[in-house]
Amino acid sequence: MAATVVGGGSLLLAWQLKDKRVLIVGGGDVASGRIESVLAADALITIISPDEGLHPLTRRYIKSSERITYHDRVFAGLGDLVAVDMVLTAVDDVEKSREICDMCRALRIPVNVADIPPSCDFYFGSQIRDGPLQIMISTNGQSPKLANIIRKKIELSLPFNAGEAIKKVGELRTRLKERAPGVGGDVGRRRMRWMVDVCTSWEIDDLALLDDEKIRKLLDDGWENNRVPKMEDVGGKRAQTAISTRWMNGALVLPVLGFLAGGACMAFVLLRPRP
Amino acid sequence: MAATVVGGGSLLLAWQLKDKRVLIVGGGDVASGRIESVLAADALITIISPDEGLHPLTRRYIKSSERITYHDRVFAGLGDLVAVDMVLTAVDDVEKSREICDMCRALRIPVNVADIPPSCDFYFGSQIRDGPLQIMISTNGQSPKLANIIRKKIELSLPFNAGEAIKKVGELRTRLKERAPGVGGDVGRRRMRWMVDVCTSWEIDDLALLDDEKIRKLLDDGWENNRVPKMEDVGGKRAQTAISTRWMNGALVLPVLGFLAGGACMAFVLLRPRP
Numbered sequence: 146m147a148a149t150v151v152g153g154g155s156l157l158l159a160w161q162l163k164d165k166r167v168l169i170v171g172g173g174d175v176a177s178g179r180i181e182s183v184l185a186a187d188a189l190i191t192i193i194s195p196d197e198g199l200h201p202l203t204r205r206y207i208k209s210s211e212r213i214t215y216h217d218r219v220f221a222g223l224g225d226l227v228a229v230d231m232v233l234t235a236v237d238d239v240e241k242s243r244e245i246c247d248m249c250r251a252l253r254i255p256v257n258v259a260d261i262p263p264s265c266d267f268y269f270g271s272q273i274r275d276g277p278l279q280i281m282i283s284t285n286g287q288s289p290k291l292a293n294i295i296r297k298k299i300e301l302s303l304p305f306n307a308g309e310a311i312k313k314v315g316e317l318r319t320r321l322k323e324r325a326p327g328v329g330g331d332v333g334r335r336r337m338r339w340m341v342d343v344c345t346s347w348e349i350d351d352l353a354l355l356d357d358e359k360i361r362k363l364l365d366d367g368w369e370n371n372r373v374p375k376m377e378d379v380g381g382k383r384a385q386t387a388i389s390t391r392w393m394n395g396a397l398v399l400p401v402l403g404f405l406a407g408g409a410c411m412a413f414v415l416l417r418p419r420p
Numbered sequence: 421m422a423a424t425v426v427g428g429g430s431l432l433l434a435w436q437l438k439d440k441r442v443l444i445v446g447g448g449d450v451a452s453g454r455i456e457s458v459l460a461a462d463a464l465i466t467i468i469s470p471d472e473g474l475h476p477l478t479r480r481y482i483k484s485s486e487r488i489t490y491h492d493r494v495f496a497g498l499g500d501l502v503a504v505d506m507v508l509t510a511v512d513d514v515e516k517s518r519e520i521c522d523m524c525r526a527l528r529i530p531v532n533v534a535d536i537p538p539s540c541d542f543y544f545g546s547q548i549r550d551g552p553l554q555i556m557i558s559t560n561g562q563s564p565k566l567a568n569i570i571r572k573k574i575e576l577s578l579p580f581n582a583g584e585a586i587k588k589v590g591e592l593r594t595r596l597k598e599r600a601p602g603v604g605g606d607v608g609r610r611r612m613r614w615m616v617d618v619c620t621s622w623e624i625d626d627l628a629l630l631d632d633e634k635i636r637k638l639l640d641d642g643w644e645n646n647r648v649p650k651m652e653d654v655g656g657k658r659a660q661t662a663i664s665t666r667w668m669n670g671a672l673v674l675p676v677l678g679f680l681a682g683g684a685c686m687a688f689v690l691l692r693p694r695p
Contacts, residue, residue, distance in 0.1 A: 149484065150456055150459040150460050150481075150485075151460065151549070151551075152459065152460060152461070152462045153460075153462065153551075153552070154460040154461050154462075154549060154552075154554055155434035155435055155436060155437070155461050155554060156434070156435040156437050156457055156458060156460075156461040156463075157432070157433070157434055157435070157457075157544075157545065157547060157554055157555075157556035158432070158433050158434075158435050158542040158543070158544065158556075159430035159431070159432055159433075159542060159543040159544070159545055159556070159558040159560065160430055160431040160432070160433050160541065160542045161430060161540060161541060161542060161543070162430070162431050181425055182431055182432075183431060184425040184427065185425050185426065185427060185428075185429040185431075186427070186429050186430050186431040187427045187428065187429075188431075209424065210425075237604055237605075239603055239604070252528075253527075253528040253529075254528075255530070260603065260604060260608075261603070265436060266435065266436060267433040267434060267435045267436060268433070268434040268436070269432075269433065269434070270432065270434055270554075272432060274426070274429060276426075276428075277428070277429075277559050277560045277562045278557070278558075278559055278560075278570070279429055279430060279432055279545075279557075279558045279559075279560065280432075280555065280556065280557050280558070280574075281432035281433075281434070281555065281556045281558075282553070282554075282555050283434040283553075283554045283555070283556075284552050284553055284554075284586045284590070285434065285552045285553075285554065286590075287552045287586045287587065287589060287590030287593070288586050288589040288590060288593065288615070288619065290589075290615060290616045290619040290620070291582075291585060291586050291589055291619055291624070291627075294619065294620070294624070295553070295578070295579075295582060298577060298578070298579070299555075299574050299577060299578075301577075302573060302574065302576075302577035303570070303573070303574075304570075304573070307566075307570060310566060311559045311562045311563050311566050312562065314562060314563040314565075314566055315559070315561075315562030315563060318562070318563065328514055328535065328536070329512055329514070329535060333535075340563070340565060341565045344563060344565040344566050344569065345565070345569070349566070349569070352566075399674060399675040399678070400674040400675050400677065400678035401678060402675065402678070403674070403675035403676060403677070403678025403679035403681075403682065404678035404679065404681055404682035404685075405682055406678075406679055406682060407678065407679035407680055407681060407682025407683035407684075407685075407686070408682035408683060408685060408686035409682075409686075410679075410682075410683060411682070411683035411684075411686035411687050411690070412686050412690065415686070415687065415690045415691065416690065
């Protein structure tokens with residue numbers, strides 16, 4: 146295996162913002178998208194923007210979220226950056242934006258200035274969200290529109306219950322850690338192996354159907370005996386949705402329609418009345 | 421439209437590391453994966469780890485990359501954090517890891533401690549890379565294995581030429597900015613609209629076939645006349661690959677096989693010799 150890596154990319158990250166303070170300078174169209182992303186990560190948000198520049202969606206976020214503090218004015222300088230963990234600016238004033246960026250860098254506050262890549266410590270990408278599942282598509286600034294088109298293609302190809310399955314597997318993992326605690330070491334490795342076995346043996350649609358009772362049985366019969374029981378063994382019925390998902394994804398429906406159409410055509414050819 | 425957002429997620433980011441200094445503490449299995457991700461983002465890397473703890477892949481990276489500085493020792497304290505822009509630790513010593521994390525936070529250096537979520541400013545996810553296209557799948561720490569399984573499903577559903585198409589659209593965008601320069605404002609909006617029109621009118625496989633000459637014609641005939649010429653109008657032949665990609669993706673091949681099989685079965689039923 147060669148140890149060569151193609152450069153030119155970014156480091157994709159899932160940044161943790163729970164109860165961190167994010168300052169958003171600007172309140173227009175772009176800012177409203179930023180607010181949504183940052184709220185989804187449970188941040189505390191301060192928005193600084195003159196009222197007349199607010200997008201209707203920004204207005205609605207300000208009204209409906211208790212996590213947002215709003216100041217009806219322009220950015221006032223260093224004082225606005227006290228105790229701030231991240232800064233996102235989306236204003237038309239290029240000079241002002243660069244100034245804010247410089248202040249943030251001096252204070253080591255991660256910053257993104259919309260539309261000015263050199264003033265960004267990080268970029269955003271097209272995103273998909275399904276509960277605990279988050280997917281980002283980045284084109285490294287080359288084509289936001291293609292990122293969007295690819296996002297739609299990916300959305301269509303995802304298993305319907307992916308988010309739910311991840312949630313249930315997270316619960317299983319938490320319960321397993323209570324039963325067999327400890328960080329790292331042998332027990333950590335055994336836990337990881339068993340979780341991997343469960344995830345590879347069960348279909349995503351079946352994992353999504355796990356409940357308290359099935360999780361308990363899975364741990365009693367499976368973990369304790371170092372094996373992975375089948376869905377049926379823990380009192381579950383194989384998910385009907387396992388079939389329906391694949392139908393909806395077109396993996397089965399088109400071949401079956403093709404089969405029927407082929408049969409019909411051949412019957413028509415062979416059975417048609419001849420002169 | 422309601423302005424409610426489901427929390428509990430992360431903020432997915434494409435972090436910029438070009439020529440930034442990343443310290444990696446540890447050299448084992450996990451560290452070698454980190455090295456790969458960080459090299460892909462053109463960072464300058466310092467690895468601190470006793471030689472006996474190095475994974476073979478880490479050894480190869482150290483030998484083959486000029487961007488890596490290696491120290492055969494354990495982490496020595498604050499002095500190791502001077503001028504560092506990001507810290508990733510992957511060592512078995514939980515106490516030491518937490519100590520490093522505390523130092524980083526005091527210095528406002530973004531930090532990730534493998535396997536100890538509360539000591540992470542950010543998490544990693546499963547990744548796909550195709551040139552300028554990067555995709556991250558995060559389950560917010562709930563199930564790395566399911567992230568992996570979903571990554572494989574997404575890989576299969578991606579258009580073959582996505583990375584190449586993005587590269588070419590990036591070139592088109594750069595050439596357009598040279599022809600019609602300026603940040604924001606009316607020209608910025610017109611540029612953005614035209615680029616969106618190109619991306620939505622052309623197939624991804626056709627975009628991937630853009631070259632210098634076709635880009636020039638696209639700008640001359642298209643941008644200057646405020647329209648989007650067809651592939652044929654700029655001297656291109658519709659990509660053969662447009663068909664082959666869809667075949668390979670199974671969107672056509674299975675229905676066609678189904679059609680043939682259906683016809684064959686019906687022929688067999690109708691034409692079989694009867695007693």
